[in-house]
Each structure stands twice: as structure tokens, then as C-alpha cells.
Amino acid sequence: MRTSKKSQLIQAALEIIDKKSLDALTYDSLAKASGMSKSGLLYHFPSRTALLLALNEHLASSWRASLLEAAGAPPEELSARERLRAVVEVLSQSATRADLLLALDTHTREEGAEVWDEILGPWLLPREEILADPDIYLLYIIADGLWVHDHINSYDLTTQERRALITAALAYLDSLPDVSQAHF
Secondary structure, eight states: OOOOHHHHHHHHHHHHHHHTOSTTOOHHHHHHHHTOOHHHHHHHOSSHHHHHHHHHHHHHHHHHHHHHHHHSSOGGGSOHHHHHHHHHHHHTSOOOHHHHHHHHHHTTOHHHHHHHHHHHGGGSOOGGGTTTOHHHHHHHHHHHHHHHHHHHSSSOOOHHHHHHHHHHHHHHHHHOTTGGGOOO
16 A cells, blocks of 8 residues: 555654654755655645644554554453553553654643544543542553653663563552552
């Protein structure tokens, strides 16, 4: 199957962000990287906001696909423990620089946050449940920490170290007695 122009542009945009920065992503830089004219870019992304929204939609859809693959079923067919296990497995992988920069930017853009909430909401414990289930939410914090670790520390975790930490997090999940009562 042939990759669409829009998909190629999204990949080129992610590469710019990954190699340089989010600020380096401009119509000029994307036109140069993709070989497409600026008017061609405007056809697919009429504004920078539209481009950033498309990038967030792409990444959120990738996360959903990874979660479905890890869990083996959609969230509504899974127990709370099975959903949480998939979340820990998937979110514990190291973020790309583009993932991280877009995630940070999303918190300043309501439309970007809505994309993530819609796609990932069924997999995550709602904020209202943090105080009721702090042990469960702690697992999200562990997974988030593993996700950003390599970008905020002076060394990257090895595959073996990361796997050991994920195994420990999953053992902690298995030790929790009442995950089935979690409201997510």
C-alpha cells in the first residue's frame, strides 16, 4: 500500500521535531524536508495548529494501536488489571524526543489534549480516582517516569534495565489486591 502524502508529511514533521525542536517545525522546514511546496503543505495543514493537531492525532492513534496490541482486546472488554498491565507495558517504553516535545506542547493546547483524552481516556484512571486508588495511580507515574527517563537523566536505560523495572512494576500491580474495583 502506498503511503499518503499527508502521512509522509507527518513523518517528515516528526523527524524535524526529533532532530531539532518543535520550534524548528515551520512550513519552510517541512517544505524543504518533504520536497513539497508550501501551498501543498497548506492544502493538508491550513495552519500550524492544524499541523500540530494532525501530529497529536497520529501519535495518539499509534499509542492506541500499541495498547490494543499489548492488551489483545479493546479496553471495554478488559478487566481493570488487564488495562493497567497494557498501560504499564506500553508507556514504560522510552519516548522519542518528538513524542516528548509534542506531549509537553499539548498541555498548552486544548484541542491537542482533547485528542489524547478521547483516545487514551478509556485506558487511564480518571483524575477523580487518584485519591481513591493511589496505589493504582502510582503505576501510571512509574510508567511515565520510564517514558521520560532517558530524556531527563544523564544516561539511557539499557534494554535489560528497562525490562527489570517494567517487571518490578508489573509485580507491584500483581500484588495489589483490589484492582478490579478501579473506576476506569
